[in-house]
Amino acid sequence: MVSLPIFIILIGVLVSISNLTTVPWNIEPTGQSMATLTDDTEVTFDNPSGETLPAKGTYEVTERYITLNMTGDGNLTKESGARGKANADGVQAIKVLIREPQNASGKRPGVVFMHGAGYGTCDNSFGDVASGMASAGFVTAVLDKPVWNTTDINRDYPASAKAYDQVIEYLRDQSDVDEAKVGIYATSESTWISSYLLEDDPDIAFQILLSPMVFSPRQSLGFFVTQDFTLVGANEGYQSIVQRVFSADTGLFGLNNFDLATLKPAAYAVPTYVAYGSKDVMTAQVDGVRAILYNAHKADNWNVTVRSYPVANHVLRLGDESEAGTPFADAYVDDLIDWAVGTSAGLTQTSEKVAGTNLYQSIGLPGALKARRVGTIYGVILHVTVVLLLLASIVLALVALGRKIAADARWRREKREAKHAGMLIPGRPVVLGFAHGFGNALLTLTLTTLATLLIFFAGLGQVIMGVVKLAWGSAPTETPGVMYWSWPVIQVVSVLVLWAWSRVFMHLIEVASVRGLIQIPPRRESVRDIVTGADPVLASTRLGRILFWLVAFTMLYILLVFAFWGLFIY
Template structure:
C-alpha cells in the first residue's frame, strides 16, 4: 500500500516538475535583444525583397515623350467661308422654321440577333423643298436618347436647311466597356439609309456628326458605307481605346496633381489583356484611311483634357492624305471643353464655345453645296498636348493572370478572415458574459500584435482607396471643364505615407515571426531533433506557441495569410517601388 501511495504521489508531481523544467528552459533559452534583431533583419529583408521584386516585375514602362507638343494654326480666325456663285446665297442659321417628328426603327445586333427598339427624332426645315442634305448624329459615351442629345445643334442645322436624325443610342445589353462598335455602326448606317429614303432628302448628300467615343464607330461606318458624303468629328478619339484611354488617364493624373505612384497604376491597367474577361474593345483597328476619305471638319477645345489633339490631328491628316483627301478643316476653340461647351453639358442652357456652331453650320452648308472653301483649313487657338500617346502599351497576358490571381486571392482570404474573426468575436462575447476566462488564449502578446497589424494594414488599404478615389474625382471635374485644385491633398501625400506604413508593417511582421521562432525554440521545436513530445504538446495545445485554442491559432494564420495578400496587392500596384 505504501508503494502504491508513493507511486501515485510521484505521478501527480510529474506535471508540476515538467512545468518547472520547461519554465527553466524558457528562462535559460530567452533571446537577447541583439539575437532577436539578428533574426528579424534577414526575415525583413526577405519579405521586403519579395514585395519589391513583385513591384518591379509588374512595372510597365510607357514612352510618353515628347512632352509639351504644340501645333500652331494658320490664323486665329475660326470663321469658315466658301466661294459662291454670283448672285447666289447660302442658307444660314434660322433661315427656316423647324418641324420635328418621331419614328421607330428595329435595331438588330448582327453578332447576337438581339433586338432593340430605337426611337428616331427627325427635324426638317419647313418649306425648304426637296433635295435637302441630311445629317445623322452619333452619340458619345453614356446612354443618350433622341430626346436628351444634340437638341440645340440638330435644331441649328435643320434651321439652315438640313434634315437631321437623332436616334436613341444603340446599346442592347452592353455597357460602357463592352460596347459593340461594329454593330453600332450598322445601326447608324440604318438611320442614314432611312434619311436617304425620304423624298425631301438628297440620298447622295447625307453625312454624319460624330462626337468623342462615336468617332471609333464612325471609322467602322465609313468602311461599311463608302457613300457617306461628309463628316463632323467633335473631339475625335483617333487612336485605339487602349492608347486613347491610356493617354487620357496618364495626362489627367498628372494634371490633377496625383503622385507619380498613382500615375504608374495607369500603365498597369492599360497593359491588361481584356480578352481574358470578354473585353474586346481595347485594341480596335480604327486607324484606316477609309475613315477620312470624305470632307472632314475636326473641332477641338483648348480645355479638353481627354484627347491627344496634336498627334490626333497629324494622324487624321496623314490618313486623309493616304486616302487622297485634302478637304480636312481643323478648328480649335479656346476655353471649350471636350464637348465644345463652356461647362457641363448636363446643365440646362450650357452653350457651345465661341463661334463653333456658326462655323460648323457654315462648313456643313458649303460642303453639302459642293463649294470650294476659301478660309484657312487650320484655324483657332494653338493645339497643345502635354504628353505623347503611349503607343507601346499592349496586352500582357502574364501580367493579367497574375494580377487577377492577386486580387482574387486577397478578396477570398479577407472574406475567410472575416468569417473566422466573426466566430472568434462571438466566442469571446459568450465567454465574457459567462465569465469563463480567456476565449482565445493567445500567448506572448501574439493576439495584440495580430490585431494592431491587421488594423494598420486595412487602414492603409482604405487610405489607398481614398487617394485613388480623389484622383478619379479630380479627373471627372477636369473632364467637365473644371480647374484642378491648387493643393492636390490626399492624392499626392497618401502614396508616400502608404509606402512608409507598408515598410513598417513588413518590419512588424518580421518581428512577430522572430518571436514565433524564439518561442518555438524554447519549446524545443526549433532544434534537431525536436524535444521529445514537443510537437505533440504544441499541436494538442498543452504547450502552445501561439495560443491555447485551435480557433485562435486558425485565426492567426488565416489573418496573417490575408494580410500578406494585401501586401502583395500593394506590391502589384507599385507601392514597393522606392
C-alpha cells in the same frame, strides 16, 4: 538579429514583384503644340454664283418621329422591340427624331447624329445643333443610341455602325433629301464607330467630328487617364496604376473593344470637319490631328478642316458639362453649319483649313501600350485571392468574437451561481489564448495594414473623382490632399509594417527555439504541450492559432497587392 534577414527576404520579394509587374511606359515628347494659321475660326467659301447660302435661322424647323426596329447586328426587322434596350429576341426599338427645314425648296442635304459614351436618346441629345442645322436647310436625324443589351465596355461597334447606316439609308430614301449629300456628326466615342461606318458605306458625303478619339481605346483612354492623373495633382506613384490597368488583356473576359483598329485611311476619305476644345482633357489633339491628316491624305482627301476653340471642353461647351444649359464655345455651331453648307454645295473653301487657338498636348500618346496576358492573369488571381482571404479572416474573426461573447456570458452566469452557492469561482474561459504578446502584435499590425489599405482607396478614390470632374469641365483643385500624400505614406508604413512582421516572426522563432521545436527531432514533450495548450508558443487554442496564421497571411497578402500596383518601387 534573425529579424533582419527575414525583413530582407520579405522586402526583396515585394520589390521584385513591383518591378516585374512594371509596364514600359513612354509619354514623350511632352508639351507638344501645333500652331494654327489664324485665330479666326470662321469658315468661308468662294461663291462665284453669288447665290445667298442658307445659314442658321434661315428656315423654320418641323419635327416628326419614326421608329426603326433593329436586331443586335444592326439589321432592320418587322418585330417590335423594346426602347432603350433589346427585348427577349434581341430587338431594340430605336426612335428617330427627324427635323426638317420648313418650305425649303429642292432636295436637301442630310445629317445623322452619332452618340458619344452613355445612353443618349433622340429627345435629350444634340437638340441645339440638330435644330440649328435644320434651320440652315439640312434634314437631320437624331436617334436613340443603339445599345441593345451592351454597356460602354462591351459595345458592339460594327453593329452600331450598321444601325446608324440604316438611318442614313432612311434619309436617302426621303423625297426631300439629296441621297448623295447625307453626312454624319460624330462625337467622342462614336468616332470609333464612324470608322466602321465609312468603311461599310463610302458614300457618306461628309463628316463632322467633335473631339474625335482617333486612336484605339487602349491608347486613347490610356492617354486621357495618364494626363488627367497629373492634372488633378495626384502623386506620380498613381501613374503605375494607370500603366497596369491599361495593359490588361481584356480579351480574357470577352471584352474585345480595347484594341480596335479604327485608324484607317477609309475613315477619313470624305470631307472632314474636326473640332477640339482647348480645355478638352480627354483627347490627344496634336497627335490626333497629325494622324487624321496623314490618313486623309493617304486616302487622297485634302478637304480636312480643323478648328480649335479656346476654353471649350470635350463636348465644345463652356464650363461644367454636367450643368444644364451650358453653352457651346464661341461660334462653334455657326462655323460647322457654314462648313457643312458650303461643303454640301460643292464650293471651294477660302478660309484657313487649320484655325483657332493653338493645339496643345501635355504628354505623348502611350503608343507602346499593349495587352499583357501573364500580368493580367496574375493580377486577377491576386485580387480574387485577397478578397477571399479578407472574407475568410472576417468570418473567422466574427466566429472568435461570438465564441468570446458566449463564453464570457456563460462564465459570468457561472460566477454568479458559484457566489450564490458559496463555491469556488471558476476561472475565466480561454477562447484564443494568445501567448507571448502575439495577440497584441496581430491586432496592431492588422489595424495598421487595414488603415493603410483604406488610405490607398481614399487616395485612389479622390484621384478618380478629380478626373471625372475634370472631364466634365471643372477646374482642378489647388489642394490635392490625400491623393498626393497618400502614396509616400503608404510606402513608408508598408515598410514599417514589414519590419514589424519580421520582428514578430523572429520572436516566434525564438520562443519555438527555447521550447526545442526547431531542433531535429523536436522535443517530444514540447510538441505535446503545444498541442494540448499547456505551454503554447503562439496560442493555447486551435482557434487562436488558425486565426493568427490566417490573418497574418492575409495582411502580408495585402502588401503583395500593394507590390503589384507598384508601391514597392522607390
